[in-house]
Amino acid sequence: MSAPVRIGVQIQPQHAPNYGHIRDAVRRCEDAGVDVVFNWDHFYPLTGDSDGAHFECWTMLGAIAEQTERVELGALVTGGGYRNPDLLADMARTVDHISGGRLILGIGAGWFEKDYDAYGYEFGTAGSRLKLLGEYLPRIDERLAKLNPPPVRDIPLLIGGGGERKTLRLVAEYAQIWHSFGDLDTLRRKTGILAEHCAAVGSDPEQIERSTSWPGIPHAEDFVAAGVTLFTVGVSGPDYPLDTVADALRWRAERD
Template sequence: MSATAERPVRIAVQLQPQHAPDYRLLRDAVRRSEDAGVDVVFNWDHFYPLYGDPDGAHFECWTMLAAWAEQTERVEIGALVTCNSYRNPDLLADMARTVDHISGGRLILGLGSGWFERDYTEYGYEFGTKGSRLDALGDSLERIENRLARLTPAPTRDIPVLLGGGGERKTLRHVARHADIWHSFVDVETYRHKSAVLAAHCADVGRDPGEIERSTEIGGAESPADARRMAESLHAEGVTLFTVGVNGPDYPLELVESLVAWRDGH
């Protein structure tokens, strides 16, 4: 199955919850994003800014998603991505189910193994190793699936699971087993290789790789035309969900709006 043939192009914005000292700036950015026609609005799951002033303003991920669930009407919402280490997986499943209900079935459950060491040390989590964090992610995915199946009331739908990363031995194996969406940060040549590795993992577990939506971030684009060229090249390889990250306090949407227009031309 060709992802390009079977799935529509979707455009997402990641409103990075940093450097916006007044939450109203984020609320306004969510409103502008939905009005601009995006399909998905993401945030991220960190406790400190990832760039700019390391001690700048920052807000927490999941309380924000609950607010977005009430504020928005059409867009899907989620974290790109939730750090698996920061919450008990059964609790996270319940949180996701609750935001799913608040939003009327518009949550994407984005998950990753975690990497930003300052979050861990400042908040008292064990950082471990890359391998131990990936192993923990696999265990948590099983627990999340089991808990979601036991909650009352049940989620409004099978909540889509997005997994981010490209590690060939563990991450892509988790994607093959558990993900509805695979998010990567790669160029075309690397994507082709990673996609082939994912297909091999899918074969090992008896899954059609075409069932997994392909997602990427349009990073480093210097102009709307540049963003569209990047999206075109990856769309030709089967990627259908494209995210532009924007930073506070202004949250400019010019590149996002350009990609929405490009989407509408497909």
């Protein structure tokens, strides 16, 4: 896939004592030239005090959509089992309209057991959560096709995960963006497996954008050579420092 290198920021909605901290971080990201603002779909912090301050994902995305003018936005990633898939499709369509067509629908199978237990979802097993995601993805597509008005654009679907038998098969069938976790060798190996799944379902692996976490300047060019075009820096509250984001943007500007 021939695409420009993009820089994203995951504004992790944890440890912010009030929403103003997040609003300010979003403003600073857009002003700095970031391409995508992500959050995450959890109900409790993943680091630090596990019962610390935290905000909900999709309500926050609606606010980001209204606040911003240029950046794309989405969850990295939505927990696949947290919402009825038809409702999720409608939420995504609505946020897409609020943003003027800038939403990325990021989704995964889910993994954080505390979220499930505290909010009354069945945690099950990794296999059952992936099975549920596989059942939900066509329902999301079907609901998006029925909504009136329809989304502003064909909302890009991002799937996060690297399971070689099931997750990458879903990426091949449904996704426009694949967010990979792991080192460079893992990415290269799983890229080959993804290509095999694409051949099996008749999709083009070159039309699936590769996404991963920012690996740092010494390693970023190697990831680009392996096909990655979207790098995301994670930042946490309460301060949401953007020093690493500035480094990533400077690296991108110098290579352009």
